[in-house]
Amino acid sequence: MDRYCFYQTVVGLFLVLFLVVHADALHSQNGETVIEPPFPTIPTDTVAPGSVTGILAPDARDLPRGFGTITFGLSRDEVGERLINDPNFDYRGDPDVQFLPRREQVVIDTAGFDFVDRGYFQFSDGGLYSIIIKLNTRMMDYFTMYTQLSGSYGHPDSITPQRAVWERDGVRLALERPLSVKYLDLAVFDEMREEGRMRESDRAAARREFLDQF
Numbered sequence: 694m695d696r697y698c699f700y701q702t703v704v705g706l707f708l709v710l711f712l713v714v715h716a717d718a719l720h721s722q723n724g725e726t727v728i729e730p731p732f733p734t735i736p737t738d739t740v741a742p743g744s745v746t747g748i749l750a751p752d753a754r755d756l757p758r759g760f761g762t763i764t765f766g767l768s769r770d771e772v773g774e775r776l777i778n779d780p781n782f783d784y785r786g787d788p789d790v791q792f793l794p795r796r797e798q799v800v801i802d803t804a805g806f807d808f809v810d811r812g813y814f815q816f817s818d819g820g821l822y823s824i825i826i827k828l829n830t831r832m833m834d835y836f837t838m839y840t841q842l843s844g845s846y847g848h849p850d851s852i853t854p855q856r857a858v859w860e861r862d863g864v865r866l867a868l869e870r871p872l873s874v875k876y877l878d879l880a881v882f883d884e885m886r887e888e889g890r891m892r893e894s895d896r897a898a899a900r901r902e903f904l905d906q907f
Contacts, residue, residue, distance in 0.1 A: 754845050756864040757876065759824060760812075765878040766820045769799055776801070781809045808832050822881035828872040838868055 758765045763775050769790070776784035783804040791800045801814040808829055815823040828838070839857060843849065846866065849857035856869040865877040 756846060756859055756861060756866050758864055758878070759821070759876055760826055760874075763814065763821070763824065765822055765876075765881075768819055768821075769801065769816055772801060772814055772816075772821055776803060776812075776814075781805055781807070782812050805829070817881055817885060820881070822878040824876040826874045828874065830872050833872060835868070835870055835872055838872065838874065842866070842868055842874075 759767075761775075761779060761781070763772055763779070767775070773784065773786065773790075776782045777786075783806055784801070785803070791802060799816040801812075801816075803812050803814075804810075805812055805827075809826060810829045811827045813823075813825040813827075814821055815825075842857070842859070846859050849868075850860050851858045854870075856867055858868075859866040860879070863879045865875075865879055865882075867875040867877075869875065
C-alpha cells in the first residue's frame with residue numbers, strides 16, 4: 694500500500710469513527726451537556742398539520758369541569774373557601790382578588806405551593822368560567838403533563854409545538870408551553886364572545902350615525 698492510499702484509509706476510518714460517536718452523543722453548549730427534552734409524538738391519525746382527530750382511549754375520562762374541587766359556576770366566595778382548604782394554593786383572601794371591566798368580571802390571582810406556581814380563576818356574572826394553573830417548571834415538565842393528560846382523556850383534538858387542546862362536552866382543556874393548564878367553560882365563553890361582537894356592531898352603528906351628521 695503506497696503512502697497516498699494509506700492516508701486515504703486513515704482519513705476514512707476517522708470519518709466513520711466521528712460519525713458513529715456523534716450520532717448518539719449529546720451536543721454541548723459552552724462546555725455543558727445539553728439534553729433535548731422529549732416532545733410528544735403526533736398520533737398517526739393526523740388529518741392536517743397541527744390537528745388530529747380526538748380519538749379516545751377505551752378508559753378515557755370526561756373532561757373535568759375545573760381543577761379538583763374548584764369547578765365552573767361556583768361563586769367567588771365559594772372558590773375562595775375551597776382555595777383556602779386546597780394545599781396547592783396560598784390564597785390570602787381579598788388581596789388576591791382583582792376586578793375587571795364589563796359584566797362584573799372578577800379574577801382571583803393567587804400564588805401556589807410546590808408544583809403550582811400561580812393560579813388564576815376568572816368569573817363572569819358571578820360564576821367561575823376560566824381557570825389557569827401555571828405550574829412550577831423546576832418541579833414539573835411539559836412531556837410529563839402531556840403524557841398524564843393524554844392518558845386520561847385520549848389524544849388531543851389539536852396539537853402544535855406550543856400547545857395541546859382537548860375539547861368536548863362544552864369544556865376546553867389546554868396544555869400550553871412553557872407550562873400551564875387551562876380550563877374553559879365554552880358555553881360562557883361563547884356567550885361573552887357573542888356579546889363582544891354585538892358591542893362592536895353597536896359601536897360601528899353609533900360611529901356611522903355620528904358621521905352622518907356632517
